[in-house]
Structure formats: C-alpha cells, structure tokens
Amino acid sequence: MKRVLITGADGYLGSQIVASCLAGQRDVTAWIHARNPAELQQRSHALKQRLGGDLECSGGDLLDPDAFSTIDPLRVSAIIHTAAVTRFDVDRRVARQVNVGGTEAVAALADRCPRLERFVFLGSAFAAGLLEGSIDEGPLVPHGFANNYEWSKWRSEQVLQETHAELPWTVLRAATVIADDESGSCGQLNVVHDTLRLLYQGLLSVIPGEASVPVCLVTADMVAQAAVRLLDEPFVGRFVNACPPIESCPTLGALLTVAMDAFQACPEFRRRRIQPPPFCRRDAFELLVQGLRRHGGGLSEQVAGSLAPFAPQLFLRKQFIARRLTLLTGRAFPDMTALLARVCARMLAAGACGIR
Numbered sequence: 001m002k003r004v005l006i007t008g009a010d011g012y013l014g015s016q017i018v019a020s021c022l023a024g025q026r027d028v029t030a031w032i033h034a035r036n037p038a039e040l041q042q043r044s045h046a047l048k049q050r051l052g053g054d055l056e057c058s059g060g061d062l063l064d065p066d067a068f069s070t071i072d073p074l075r076v077s078a079i080i081h082t083a084a085v086t087r088f089d090v091d092r093r094v095a096r097q098v099n100v101g102g103t104e105a106v107a108a109l110a111d112r113c114p115r116l117e118r119f120v121f122l123g124s125a126f127a128a129g130l131l132e133g134s135i136d137e138g139p140l141v142p143h144g145f146a147n148n149y150e151w152s153k154w155r156s157e158q159v160l161q162e163t164h165a166e167l168p169w170t171v172l173r174a175a176t177v178i179a180d181d182e183s184g185s186c187g188q189l190n191v192v193h194d195t196l197r198l199l200y201q202g203l204l205s206v207i208p209g210e211a212s213v214p215v216c217l218v219t220a221d222m223v224a225q226a227a228v229r230l231l232d233e234p235f236v237g238r239f240v241n242a243c244p245p246i247e248s249c250p251t252l253g254a255l256l257t258v259a260m261d262a263f264q265a266c267p268e269f270r271r272r273r274i275q276p277p278p279f280c281r282r283d284a285f286e287l288l289v290q291g292l293r294r295h296g297g298g299l300s301e302q303v304a305g306s307l308a309p310f311a312p313q314l315f316l317r318k319q320f321i322a323r324r325l326t327l328l329t330g331r332a333f334p335d336m337t338a339l340l341a342r343v344c345a346r347m348l349a350a351g352a353c354g355i356r
Helices: 012-023 037-051 092-111 148-163 191-201 220-229 252-263 267-272 282-295 298-307 311-315 325-329 336-349
Strands: 003-007 027-033 056-060 076-081 118-124 133-135 169-174 176-179 217-219 239-242 318-320
Touching: 003 012, 003 092, 012 027, 012 037, 012 220, 027 037, 037 056, 076 092, 092 118, 092 148, 118 148, 118 220, 148 169, 169 220, 176 191, 176 220, 176 336, 191 252, 191 298, 191 336, 217 220, 217 336, 220 239, 220 325, 239 325, 252 336, 282 311
Parallel strands: 003 027, 003 076, 027 056, 076 118, 118 169, 133 318, 169 239, 176 217
Antiparallel strands: none
C-alpha cells in the first residue's frame, strides 16, 4: 500500500493532516521533531494517544544531516511537508536553518524516493510578502517582507523551483488560520487570537492598519482537507492558494466590530467600558512600538511584540486568486464574520482571553 510521510506530524496543522490520512485508511509515517530518542518516544506516544489508529512514528531534528536516516525511501509514495517555525517574530538565522534548510532536507529525501508520486509543501500566503493587488497561483516576486517568517516561506518556494523542478511538488499556500473548523474551536492560538486577547484586556490603545483592508482567513480543516486531496487528484499545478476569494474576506474594521460586539456578552468586559481602539498610521504605530520597547515593562513588550512583526500586512490590500481550493475541497468558504464571533465566544468560555 502507498505510504505518506508527513513532517511536523504532531504540529497543529500536521496532526490534522495525519488524522485525515488515517481516516482515509492511508498508511502514514508521522515524522516528529525531537532532539533525542527520549523526546521522540514521548511525543510519539502523545500523538498516538490523541489520534489512535495504526500510526508509525519516526523523527529527529531537521538541522541534523541524518534527520531522515530511519526513513526507507522505497516505502514512500507521497510527502506532505508541514514542519516549520511559524512565529512572525522568528529571527533570520532560525528561519533560514529550520524553514528553508528543512525544506531543502525534505526535498533531498524526496529526490531519493523512486516511487514518489506527490510532494505537498505546506506554504503560506505570507510568502507574498509586501505585494499588493491580485496574487495568482504562480511564482511570487515580492518587493520586501514584513518579517523573517514571510521571507523563509518564500525562499522555501524558491528552493523547490530552482533545484527540485523535477519533483511532483505542489505548494499549498495557507492563509491565516482562524479556527479548527466552522464551530469556532481553536486548537492553537496565533497572532489573531493574541490580538483578540489584548483587545479584550483593553491593552490596545490603537490598532495599526486601515479599516477597509480585507483580512484573509481560513479554517484548519479546510487546509488539511486540501493537502490530503492533493495526494489523489490529477496534478493540479505547482501552486494552490488556500485562501478565500475577496468577497469572502471581511475587512479589518468589520472584524474589530464583530469582536467588540462578541465581548459585550461578558459582564466583566462591559463593566470596564472598553472602547474600540482607533486605527493608526504605520509610522505612528512604529513610533509607539519603539517607545514601549524602550520604556515599557514585560507587558508593554508583549503588546508591542504581538502585533509589530505582523502590522505592515494590515495596510496592504491583497486579493488572492484561488481557483483550485474549492475544487479540491468541494466546500464553500464559511461566513468569516460569524465564525469570528464564535471564536470570541469560545475563547471567553475557555478563559483564553486572560494574560499569559
């Protein structure tokens, strides 16, 4: 039977992809990041406990030249590469070593797999960097990046194009994940949820960005479903934008209104009479961040650090052309404003709006 190797298998999206493969009765080798055998055993056990099924686990460190020494290339018919550092504040060295170097290592393994039929790279819509306007399902030529994470995802795409063009790879560029699924549950909090927490606490004196900028959001299950479908569908092309069409993207202003309205359901929030923070220009926000970093304490640095690496994107109007995603999933995009309201309600119920 064909075997799928999934890197980053115990990560947020990676574990959902593993679960989807197991549900489809696929043979899976779950490759897990681990620095030593004891850590690999612990993390493998935890993943098996979560997902059940007959799951084969392997692992190592992407920085190790022998990271995939336990993988038999003859057994691998498909690879889904999800392993990456996904923090927007990642430094250039780590981004280069883990994200770019890791992609190079997995692609080198793919070169040694004679039965390989598919290689899916879980990329990011942020590989478009500071581009504006229409962004098609093709190679990107950004004119800059807001942070090192964006650069690393773009550079990883370049690695595949420049040195591994013969491989059957497809880049699945995922938009920002807002929830696990349409229920609004959140298995992992990201910059969106951090911003919601700060908003709830009244710690955002201003919000960088323009109210009319569309915000590109997607659910984790939709990304996972597309990744797995790419294993079976006829080769659909090198790039798939896992992003909603522009008409399904709420504006930044609309999202702020929805979040504030959702938090009004909480008596404690109403008692504090928190007002929606105004939007501010990019240069003004950068001055604020500089001041907080010079004179603020740990909480001030958290406020500044949460939004600062991501803030430039909130001034850019992007329209991702996504012809292939709905064909892969057979699903329409959910109403993202209604979904955000459910996310806020779940965060409140789970106590996830407190300061960490």
